Amino acid sequence: xxxxxxxxxxxxxxxxxxxxxxxxxxxxxxxxxxxxxxxxxxxxxxxxxxxxxxxxxxxxxxxxxxxxxxxxxxxxxxxxxxxxxxxxxxxxxxxxxxxxxxxxxxxxxxxxxxxxxxxxxxxxxxxxxxxxxxxxxxxxxxxxxxxxxxxxxxxxxxxxxxxxxxxxxxxxxxxxxxxxxxxxxxxxxxxxxxxxxxxxxxxxxxxxxxxxxxxxxxxxxxxxxxxxxxxxxxxxxxxxxxxxxxxxxxxxxxxxxxxxxxxxxxxxxxxxxxxxxxxxxxxxxxxxxxxxxxxxxxxxxxxxxxxxxxxxxxxxxxxxxxxxxxxxxxxxxxxxxxxxxxxxxxxxxxxxxxxxxxxxxxxxxxxxxxxxxxxxxxxxxxxxxxxxxxxxxxxxxxxxxxxxxxxxxxxxxxxxxxxxxxxxxxxxxxxxxxxxxxxxxxxxx
Ligand code: HEC
Ligand code: HEC
Ligand SMILES: [Ca+2]
Ligand SMILES: [Ca+2]
Ligand SMILES: [Ca+2]
Numbered sequence: 001x002x003x004x005x006x007x008x009x010x011x012x013x014x015x016x017x018x019x020x021x022x023x024x025x026x027x028x029x030x031x032x033x034x035x036x037x038x039x040x041x042x043x044x045x046x047x048x049x050x051x052x053x054x055x056x057x058x059x060x061x062x063x064x065x066x067x068x069x070x071x072x073x074x075x076x077x078x079x080x081x082x083x084x085x086x087x088x089x090x091x092x093x094x095x096x097x098x099x100x101x102x103x104x105x106x107x108x109x110x111x112x113x114x115x116x117x118x119x120x121x122x123x124x125x126x127x128x129x130x131x132x133x134x135x136x137x138x139x140x141x142x143x144x145x146x147x148x149x150x151x152x153x154x155x156x157x158x159x160x161x162x163x164x165x166x167x168x169x170x171x172x173x174x175x176x177x178x179x180x181x182x183x184x185x186x187x188x189x190x191x192x193x194x195x196x197x198x199x200x201x202x203x204x205x206x207x208x209x210x211x212x213x214x215x216x217x218x219x220x221x222x223x224x225x226x227x228x229x230x231x232x233x234x235x236x237x238x239x240x241x242x243x244x245x246x247x248x249x250x251x252x253x254x255x256x257x258x259x260x261x262x263x264x265x266x267x268x269x270x271x272x273x274x275x276x277x278x279x280x281x282x283x284x285x286x287x288x289x290x291x292x293x294x295x296x297x298x299x300x301x302x303x304x305x306x307x308x309x310x311x312x313x314x315x316x317x318x319x320x321x322x323x324x325x326x327x328x329x330x331x332x333x334x335x336x337x338x339x340x341x342x343x344x345x346x347x348x349x350x351x352x353x354x355x356x357x358x359x360x361x362x363x364x365x366x367x368x369x370x371x372x373x374x375x376x377x378x379x380x381x382x383x384x385x386x387x388x389x390x391x392x393x394x395x396x397x398x399x400x401x402x403x404x405x406x407x408x409x410x411x412x413x414x415x416x417x418x419x420x421x422x423x424x425x426x427x428x429x430x431x432x433x434x435x436x437x438x439x440x441x442x443x444x445x
Contacts, residue, residue: 031386031445032205032305033338033349040306044390045098045204047304051345056302063299066292067091067098071272073146074287081287084149085142086273087112091264091296094200094271098303099387099394101200103177103404105157106143114403115271116141116155116179117196119370131372134193136183140270150184157197159405164414166428166435174411176365177403194370194377197403198253205386206251207301207346209353210260211338214248220333220356231330231419233358236381238373241265241278246373250357253402254372255381260297268293301343305351306387310444319441322434326426331356331382331419354385354445363417366401378418389443409442410435 030036035049048060070090074080088094094101094113101113117140120132133139137152145151159175166172177197181189217235225232236249240258249255257263262278268288269279276288310316323329332354341347359379369377380402388409391398399406406412416424427435 028311029308029335029352030350031308031352032208033351035205035208035304035345035349036307037304038307039304040309040390040393042097042393044306045202045303045387045394047306049302049304049345052302053345056298056343056345059295059298060302063295063297063302066295067095067299069292071274081272081274083144083146083273085145085151087115087140087142087144087271089272091203091267095203096200096398097394098204099202099391100398100404102395102397103157103199103399105155105179112143112155113200114157115198115200116143116181117198117370117372118181119194120190121192121194134190136185136187137181141181142270142273153181153183155182156180166432168432170432172411172414174405174414175407176405194368196254196368196370196372199399199402199404201253201383202387203300204303205305205351205353205384206260206303207341207343208305208338208349208351209250209355209357209384210301211341211343211346211349212250212336212357213339216336216339217248217250217357221358229330230422231327231360233331233356233360233382234374234379236359236373236375249373249375250381252372253380253383254375255357255359256372256375260300261293264297264300265293268296298343301346306390308352308444309389310440313440313444315437315440316444317441318434319437319439319444322430322438323441326438327423329354330423331358331360332385333382352386354388355382358382360420361418362415362420365415365417368402385442385445388445409439 034051037047037050039047069079071079071082073082088111103114105112105114118134118137119139120134131139141153141155143151143153143155158178160178161173161175163173179197221233221235223232223234236255237246238249238256238258240247241262247258249258251257251263265276265278268274268276274288275281275286276293277286277290280286333356334352336351338346338349359375359381361378362380367378371377400412401415406415413427
């Protein structure tokens with residue numbers, strides 16, 4: 001069965017390409033290099049990488065358990081340490097099926113999945129990264145708490161809707177979030193408090209992104225736009241809690257975390273209230289075993305990346321050409337090569353993540369006005385687009401963009417501004433059939 005299928009794809013590929021490309025056709029792009037998996041069901045983001053070495057298979061399954069473990073307040077024989085204040089009880093409850101979370105807040109069965117980052121406006125050098133904690137809230141609002149403990153605040157979310165239309169007259173509607181934070185101790189919020197809403201992003205393919213050399217990122221960066229193409233990617237500089245230095249950032253919506261270990265330890269500490277060797281209790285002890293943190297990190301590093309589909313579909317191919325000609329690829333880079341990495345499977349892979357991992361000014365519409373590391377209040381990191389078309393297969397009704405405001409891929413494009421304004425206007429000016437082709441291509445990723 002499998003052999004016949006592969007042969008079929010190969011034949012289509014050779015015939016499809018032979019006409020305009022003389023010589024050997026390039027191999028069909030495999031999104032995650034040798035890590036690519038062919039599952040495009042609702043479980044697509046949960047597959048171990050195709051090239052996982054036998055000895056790492058067990059490690060991956062231990063990681064799976066760590067990612068799914070639901071924590072409870074201490075003392076408890078299993079998974080203790082939750083709280084006293086927190087946002088949710090497991091990694092999996094925010095990164096649903098390893099994909100996005102829902103843009104929801106508050107009590108109820110899903111609990112809080114959006115994170116609310118806060119800070120005071122007057123960034124000072126003595127706070128690494130420049131973010132100044134808000135009295136009573138710190139840098140992240142924990143709106144859940146253990147029995148008998150008050151959460152920091154209650155947070156509610158509502159949406160403001162605006163309408164617009166394409167030059168051809170077709171209407172669309174966009175919504176932006178409005179967040180209300182009410183401290184439980186009755187105190188008033190400080191004037192000018194900066195607030196940033198963040199949707200849980202998917203967690204597959206991240207080992208590959210971690211393995212992209214910093215030199216590769218720097219080579220794509222063009223902070224002063226010297227080539228004058230209107231695009232100026234920047235590498236974020238963030239506080240590394242292990243080396244205690246400023247280091248390049250690449251994870252999180254603002255590239256606000258330097259590596260998967262720190263990002264995961266921060267999630268245990270801030271999102272779940274669980275201390276670890278990287279974020280210990282004030283007395284130096286910690287609730288999480290070092291090996292559990294390592295297992296959760298390895299899990300994200302060793303997940304497979306779903307393969308593209310419909311490579312030989314004419315409309316998808318037209319959409320791919322538009323994706324290039326509109327300049328989407330200036331930020332959503334089609335191909336990167338990974339360097340060395342302690343996880344052998346992710347090293348030296350040719351991948352198609354559709355990101356440059358760099359910060360871009362995305363204009364006032366998307367701005368949160370809250371700096372994060374060296375990222376300004378208008379900058380966001382280009383998110384990878386691999387697996388994008390499976391977003392609603394994995395979790396119907398979840399959103400796109402950093403706060404989940406876009407209900408469709410189309411809305412996500414329409415929000416682009418700043419450095420991406422030209423690309424957005426190019427999209428708006430397309431004929432309806434061309435817009436549909438571009439969306440078909442994005443849906444095939
Ligand atoms: C309350 C919801 C929530 C919980 C619980 C949670 N996360 Fe996240 N996670 C997020 C959000 C939101 C982001 C984006 C953060 C940002 O941009 O600042 C994120 C980002 C990440 C990233 C970076 C992804 C990328 O593409 O940059 C990783 C890795 C990650 N989380 C792992 C974990 C692990 C491991 C756990 C469990 C220990 C966990 N998360 C628990 C909400 C959550
Ligand atoms: C200047 C760089 C840049 C260009 C050009 C650009 N993008 Fe983006 N794109 C981004 C950034 C940064 C974000 C994240 C913005 C946010 O979350 O607020 C993003 C987000 C997206 C998302 C949502 C992804 C997700 O995970 O939610 C889609 C879809 C997308 N872009 C498609 C496109 C298409 C199609 C084009 C061309 C018409 C394009 N982009 C051009 C930088 C760019
Ligand atoms: Ca705790
Ligand atoms: Ca807090
Ligand atoms: Ca440039």
